[in-house]
Amino acid sequence: MRRPPLILGKGKTISSGNRLPAKGTSLGKESSQHLGEREARRGQKEEQGPRPIEGSLAPGRHSHGALALGSADGSWDGRLGARLPSLQEGPERQRAGGAARRGLGQPAQCGGGALHPSFRHELLAIGNQLENNQSQTAAYLAELLVLNYGTHVLTRLEAGASLIQEDQVKLTFLQDKVAEKASITASASATFFGKVNVGIGTAAQVQDELTKSYLENTVDSRIESRGSVPFYPGITLQKWQEGIPNHLVAIGKAGLPLPFFISPEALPELPAPTTKRVAAVVDKAIHLYYAINTHPGCVKADASNFNFQANVDDGSCLGASTNFTFGGVFQKCGGVSGQDWEEMCQPYRTQNPLTGGFSCPAGFTPVPLHSEERTTSKPRAECHEQCHSCWLFFSCCHKECGVRYYSTTVRFTAHWCAATGPVPQGSGFLFGGLYSAGEENPLTGAQACPPYFYPLSLFNGLKVCVSDDYEMGARFGLPFGGFFSCQAGNPLAGPLKGQSPGLLQDFFYQDSDTTYPMKCPQGYSQHKAYLSDGCQILYCLQAGSLFAQQLAPIKLPPFLHQPSPNASTAETILVLGEGSQAWVKLQGSGHWRSANVTDEREMAQLFQAQSSAGPMGGAVAGISVVLTLVLAAAIAGAVYGTRRYKNRGYQEVQPPSCLAEEQGNYGSTTMSLGTSSA
Numbered sequence: 001m002r003r004p005p006l007i008l009g010k011g012k013t014i015s016s017g018n019r020l021p022a023k024g025t026s027l028g029k030e031s032s033q034h035l036g037e038r039e040a041r042r043g044q045k046e047e048q049g050p051r052p053i054e055g056s057l058a059p060g061r062h063s064h065g066a067l068a069l070g071s072a073d074g075s076w077d078g079r080l081g082a083r084l085p086s087l088q089e090g091p092e093r094q095r096a097g098g099a100a101r102r103g104l105g106q107p108a109q110c111g112g113g114a115l116h117p118s119f120r121h122e123l124l125a126i127g128n129q130l131e132n133n134q135s136q137t138a139a140y141l142a143e144l145l146v147l148n149y150g151t152h153v154l155t156r157l158e159a160g161a162s163l164i165q166e167d168q169v170k171l172t173f174l175q176d177k178v179a180e181k182a183s184i185t186a187s188a189s190a191t192f193f194g195k196v197n198v199g200i201g202t203a204a205q206v207q208d209e210l211t212k213s214y215l216e217n218t219v220d221s222r223i224e225s226r227g228s229v230p231f232y233p234g235i236t237l238q239k240w241q242e243g244i245p246n247h248l249v250a251i252g253k254a255g256l257p258l259p260f261f262i263s264p265e266a267l268p269e270l271p272a273p274t275t276k277r278v279a280a281v282v283d284k285a286i287h288l289y290y291a292i293n294t295h296p297g298c299v300k301a302d303a304s305n306f307n308f309q310a311n312v313d314d315g316s317c318l319g320a321s322t323n324f325t326f327g328g329v330f331q332k333c334g335g336v337s338g339q340d341w342e343e344m345c346q347p348y349r350t351q352n353p354l355t356g357g358f359s360c361p362a363g364f365t366p367v368p369l370h371s372e373e374r375t376t377s378k379p380r381a382e383c384h385e386q387c388h389s390c391w392l393f394f395s396c397c398h399k400e401c402g403v404r405y406y407s408t409t410v411r412f413t414a415h416w417c418a419a420t421g422p423v424p425q426g427s428g429f430l431f432g433g434l435y436s437a438g439e440e441n442p443l444t445g446a447q448a449c450p451p452y453f454y455p456l457s458l459f460n461g462l463k464v465c466v467s468d469d470y471e472m473g474a475r476f477g478l479p480f481g482g483f484f485s486c487q488a489g490n491p492l493a494g495p496l497k498g499q500s501p502g503l504l505q506d507f508f509y510q511d512s513d514t515t516y517p518m519k520c521p522q523g524y525s526q527h528k529a530y531l532s533d534g535c536q537i538l539y540c541l542q543a544g545s546l547f548a549q550q551l552a553p554i555k556l557p558p559f560l561h562q563p564s565p566n567a568s569t570a571e572t573i574l575v576l577g578e579g580s581q582a583w584v585k586l587q588g589s590g591h592w593r594s595a596n597v598t599d600e601r602e603m604a605q606l607f608q609a610q611s612s613a614g615p616m617g618g619a620v621a622g623i624s625v626v627l628t629l630v631l632a633a634a635i636a637g638a639v640y641g642t643r644r645y646k647n648r649g650y651q652e653v654q655p656p657s658c659l660a661e662e663q664g665n666y667g668s669t670t671m672s673l674g675t676s677s678a
Helices: 080-087 117-131 135-149 171-176 178-195 205-216 237-242 272-292 341-348 470-476 502-507 600-611 617-646 656-673
Strands: 037-043 093-110 152-170 218-226 249-257 326-337 364-390 394-419 430-435 454-458 462-467 480-485 524-532 535-542 574-576 581-585 592-596
Touching (some): 117 272, 152 171, 152 178, 171 178, 205 218, 326 341, 326 364, 326 454, 326 462, 341 364, 341 394, 364 480, 480 524
Antiparallel strands (some): 093 152, 152 218, 326 394, 364 394, 430 462, 454 462, 480 535, 524 535
16 A cells, blocks of 8 residues: 655755755765766757746645646746746846756655645645535645645655756857767857866867857846855865755656645545545546646747747747728626625626626627626615513514525626627727736736727726727737637638647647637737636737747736635435445534445444434424423413313402403503513
8 A cells, every 4th residue: 555655844944044954855975976976958949939838846835825836847946937038038038057967865755644634624624625515615725735746746855955057148140050969069068067067178179160250149147146155266176066965956756746645535524535535636636737738839949930938848938810890898797695786796797888787799700708797795684573472471582683694696798799700991900919807908007908099898907908999099900810719719720630638638728629629820829818717718819919038927826716605515324335435524523434335334433423413303303292292282281271260150350450450460560561672
């Protein structure tokens, strides 16, 4: 049986600023043959451009509460967004360089213990939500798990130090020396070892001219030290190596995804089928995280449609085939439950200015993008009369008031209008970009529309800029190629021949059944418009029309809207597996116990234990019947006594004062019954 590894906690920082290994990490020493290992590398821009984001091999909860991200070269400092822009400042610069690194210790083996209690607690919470049929809440908790713990568990770590030189070389130099790739690499290595003062003669006479030319075409160069002592001009490699033992950093790592460790053996508190469902929902949350941070586009630096932010090639390097017309947007809203849905729907309704209603102009077809639900609760003061028997024959009543919350749920669906064929010129809108809370309009660099454009609202804060002023607004408009989402394809992309490329197809759209492909037309690149409750809304622009000289920021989960609590949800206490296997939830502890369905005695004992914590329905009914019979007997006795009293004949008349006093007492009693105590 596989023993679950330890989810490591945070390492400690000592007074010198160094970090101690986290608990559960074992260290050993590396053989001397690896010391002073040298590595020379060189890469062109299109090879070193943005790559699909790698999940962190995180040893537990991060101190900053977010995912640590690493670049593809194995860096450990989580600076994916900070490092790559320096490698992509322009197409005329290329990357070449060398590195010397020294590793100490057999790679640390992390694991061999139990799951961390807080990590286990979050997994159990996801499992309980799944068993209670709260899949939306379970998905939300899974995204919080990814936020808190990353996407992978660190299982192997190599500690040491690295010294890296990074050169920015003119593109023309590399293009002229294509046949001398190996020699250029050697030249880069020679300049590197010269700067770190190694003292080795690497530059042969045949390479002198090439090395000189390499230096002349280097427009920028820097050396970065990770671990050991800081690098400065004139330092020797030997002195730098001597500082490694006291300044270790992670230079190599390996790990496994979180779902690998979510197994019945690791979580015996949950039924085995539930554990598999927990692993599946965590795996889906990780895939969504990757998909959200994937940016398809043209990745060829020499293409006219090059997309600076792209990290996946989507085929948009080809030229645009045609121009498209935008028919506007609109959004409908309707009630799902509750009484105040009409009032709640007002801010979520948007009419299409081209039609004045929730429709598209002639020649355009409405395409639903995505639907969202919103729930709100409003308090209402309610009073009712509470009565009980008193004075044997009378009812004493008083008002009881309280506040009751009523929930209202609405569903709104956003649509856009796509041209179904040739339309008259000037019949649609100009497209002027879009923006939302926290996201600027890439066309204006602010949360605003260009001149002569105005915003239309979609979802819960997305603003789409449109204009029908072709004379004044045309110079601000962008070539528009349609919308698509995780649920709807793009009619402008043609018939359904294939879905989006790469990671999006694998992670995001694999189960979607749409009439149109979820991609942009030829020559158009896709951009993120909005994240609607875990569903990406994307729009298409002619490739190259937005040339942002900065990388897209990393988006962290959760991506789902936090579900409203449901107090009326019934709790699941029995899970049936394959064959005779079953699990019963023990009341009080919340733990699950395995049982055999065919063993009637065992099942009866388990359910008897469940009922012992409180009266069963039959017991409650029995108590109610007994109380009812006692009350009926008391009423019957009172009626019998009254009739007997009336049948006794004439009686002595009491003085008027006493009768008046009795009537007064009865009157005062009646008045008090009508007085509210609320």
